[in-house]
Amino acid sequence: MAEIKLKLKKQPKFPLEADVITPDILAGKPAAEIKKLLLYYGNESVKLGDFFDVMGKSTNPRDTKIIIDGDLSNVKRIGEKMTDGEIIINGDVGMHVGNQMEGGKITVNGNAGDWAGAMLKGGELEITGDAGNYIGAAYRGFWIGMENGTIKVGGKIGRESMLWARSSKGAAQFPILMCGAAGSFLGMHNHGGTIMVEGDVDRCAGADQVWGQIIIKGKVSKLLPSFKKIGETNEIELPNGQKVSGKFIEYSGDHSVNKETKGRLYLAA
Numbered sequence: 001m002a003e004i005k006l007k008l009k010k011q012p013k014f015p016l017e018a019d020v021i022t023p024d025i026l027a028g029k030p031a032a033e034i035k036k037l038l039l040y041y042g043n044e045s046v047k048l049g050d051f052f053d054v055m056g057k058s059t060n061p062r063d064t065k066i067i068i069d070g071d072l073s074n075v076k077r078i079g080e081k082m083t084d085g086e087i088i089i090n091g092d093v094g095m096h097v098g099n100q101m102e103g104g105k106i107t108v109n110g111n112a113g114d115w116a117g118a119m120l121k122g123g124e125l126e127i128t129g130d131a132g133n134y135i136g137a138a139y140r141g142f143w144i145g146m147e148n149g150t151i152k153v154g155g156k157i158g159r160e161s162m163l164w165a166r167s168s169k170g171a172a173q174f175p176i177l178m179c180g181a182a183g184s185f186l187g188m189h190n191h192g193g194t195i196m197v198e199g200d201v202d203r204c205a206g207a208d209q210v211w212g213q214i215i216i217k218g219k220v221s222k223l224l225p226s227f228k229k230i231g232e233t234n235e236i237e238l239p240n241g242q243k244v245s246g247k248f249i250e251y252s253g254d255h256s257v258n259k260e261t262k263g264r265l266y267l268a269a
Helices: none
Strands: 002-008 038-041 044-047 052-056 064-069 086-090 105-108 124-127 150-157 176-182 191-197 211-216 228-237 243-252 262-268
Parallel strands (some): 002 064, 086 105, 105 124, 124 150, 150 176, 176 191, 191 211, 211 262
Antiparallel strands (some): 228 243, 243 262
């Protein structure tokens, strides 16, 4: 893959909105043209070259790898709505990374802010460190959140992650979120998403869930009373055909939504 390299040359004092940093937009442009792309900085527009050094060139999004070096914790919306190619971020990154992306892959070698992978429609987002709140969630006012693709977080994610996830068997779209640990109200309003947590989860996982699976290999600080114990299982089959082995207690719920529900919550036995 052809590489385009960006290096942060000065730390923004205010949040810098960099939604133009995607393979879709940078592909086919020489470095001089990339530097002229506009970013939003507070209440004004600035040029990408004001904050980043730029090297390299690529001809099309599919063959484009964007490598970004620096502390981007105050840089938002990188990879927004991208459809192809790859972005590698070597450092922390701010809010909305990979939000509404449809394809390609983003790797964050560090931590990420709130709303990472919000309303993801495809592709893969991997964060090696921790991530903030609302990971893979629907934005306020929307009833459909993550619809497809995969989010992997090595560390802990914050509260209300993967809200309003929705899958489609007919379209073979199965949104998946994997993380090390999670905050409260994980998978709220779940309509078909799959969530796997290696460690512990705070209270009220799966609130208002009607379909989908939440697999927790650690503990939940407070299990909702509207979940009913079904029994124990040694294997869980995911909608995409993948199987998870281990000793789990299986619960159905959330029964506060429907008396009969296809929602499942699995806790390590």
